[in-house]
Amino acid sequence: MAAAMLDSLQAIFAADAVSVEAAECAVYAYDNSRREAIPDAVVFPTTHEQVVALVALCRGQGIALTARGRGTNTTGASVPVSGGIVASFERMQRILAIDVANRLAVVEPGVLNADLQIALKPHGFFWAPDPTSAPFCSIAGNIACNAGGPRAVKYGATRDNVLALRAVNGRGEEFRCGKPTSKGATGYDLTRLLIGSEGTLAIITEATLKLTPLASDKRTLRATYVDMAAAAAAVARIMAQPVTPCALEYMDDEALRLARNHAGESIPVAGAMLIIEVDGETDALPSAVAAISQAASGPGLIELHAANDAGEVARLWAARKALSPALRTLAPNKINEDVVVPVSCVPDLIAGLKRISAKHGIPIVTFGHAGNGNIHVNLLYRPEDPQQARNAPACLSDVFDLVFTMDGTLSGEHGIGLAKREFMPRAIDPVSLELMRRIKTQFDPEGILNPGKLLPD
C-alpha cells in the first residue's frame, strides 16, 4: 500500500485500528467458502463517521472496499478479490437500544446474532433470523446475506425483520432508510433493497430490527420415514394445512448417519427424518400437535415421536446443527448449495436430485429448511478422482436446471457472492439483471464496494 494512502487511513483511524501487516491481512483474506485473496490493509471502524471518511477516501483513490462481519458466509462474499481494504466491523458491537413498546432493537453492525438473542430474552422477545452460525455471525452479515434459519418458516428471514438502516453508499453519501415503525408506505423500499446486497451497494453502520414476542411454549416432534420421497411428501402435506410449524427441518439418510455419529443412539436409523416444532400458548399446543401429526402421518412413516424433555430436544438440534461442518469430514471440497423451490415441489426436487446423483456418479447429501422449500444440496466429490472432478460442474449445472424448471431459485439464505454469480443469468431474466446493474451504478458508480461479487461480469 502506498505510504500516502496509509497516512490517510491513519488520519481516520486510531493506530491500533489500521493494519498492513501481512500476518494480520491474511486473517481477513478468507471466509467459510475457503476462497482466499489477501487485502492490502484491514481497518476496524468504531464509528459511523469513520466509515463515511473511509468510503470517501476509497472512492477518491479508486480503491476496493470490502465490508466484513465474521467471515462465516459460504459463497466468498467477504473475500477481497480485488485487494484493497477490508473493513472489519468486529469493534462495532454495541446494542444501542431495546425498545419493547415499539418492538424494536437498534444495533451496531458487528453485534453477534446470538448476543442479541441473549440480550432480548429477559424482555420476552427475539429477533427472528436464527442461522446455525448465530454464535459466530454478525447482524450486518445477516442483513447483507438475507440470512435465515429454521424459524424462517414461521417468522420470516432477515428481509422480513428489519425496519430501518443507516448506511454509506459507494459515493461516500450517508443516508437512513426505513423508519422505526411497523408500517410504512413512503416510496421505494431501500431497506429491503440493501438486505441481501452483500455489501455491494452500501456499508451498513446501524440497524433497527423488528422484534417478535417469544412464544410461551413449544413442542418438538421427530418423524422418521422409509425414504426421502416419503419425508418430502410429508413436508408438502404439513405445509398444506393451517398450523404453521416454527421449524420444519429435513435430513436424508446420509445426513442422518452423520447426525448419529454426532449424537449417537438418540438419532434413529431411517431413510429420512423431519424435525418439526410448533410454538404458541400452552393450551393451544395439543390441537396444533394433533394437526401436524396427522399431516406428518402417511405412506412411508416409520415413527412419529414427541420429545420427552429439554435434553432430548437439545440433542436433536445439536445433531442437526453439526451437519454442515460434519460434511467436511466426508468431502473437504463439498459443493454446498442452498436452493429453494416452491414447497409443493420438494418431493420432485428430492427425486430429481437422486437421478442427477446417479447420472454423474457424485454422492449428493441433502438436509435443510424443508418448510421453506430451502434444501441444502451438498455435492460430495473427491478432486483426486478425475472422473468425479470432471463431472462435478455438470452435476451442479443439472441441479440448478432442475431447480429452475420448478420456478425455484439459486439461494434461499446463503447469497451469491463469488460462488454463484456465473449462474445469475440463468436465475434472473435479462431485464431484471440489467436493472440490478443500473441500481449498482447509482449506489456505487466507481464499483469500489465489494467488487466482483453478486452480479456476473
Ligand SMILES: Cc1cc2nc3c(=O)[nH]c(=O)nc-3n(C[C@H](O)[C@H](O)[C@H](O)COP(=O)(O)OP(=O)(O)OC[C@H]3O[C@@H](n4cnc5c(N)ncnc54)[C@H](O)[C@@H]3O)c2cc1C
Ligand atoms: C456452520 C455454519 C452454519 C451456517 N448456517 C446458516 C444458516 O442456518 N442460515 C444462514 O442464512 N446462513 C448460515 N450460514 C452462513 C453465514 O453464517 C451467514 O451468511 C451470515 O449471515 C454471515 O455473517 P458474517 O458476520 O459472518 O458475515 P461475513 O461472512 O463477514 O460477510 C457476509 C456478507 O456481508 C457483507 N457485510 C458484512 N458487514 C457488512 C456491513 N457492515 N455493511 C455491508 N455489508 C456487510 C460482506 O461484505 C459479505 O458480503 C452458516 C455458516 C456456517 C459457517
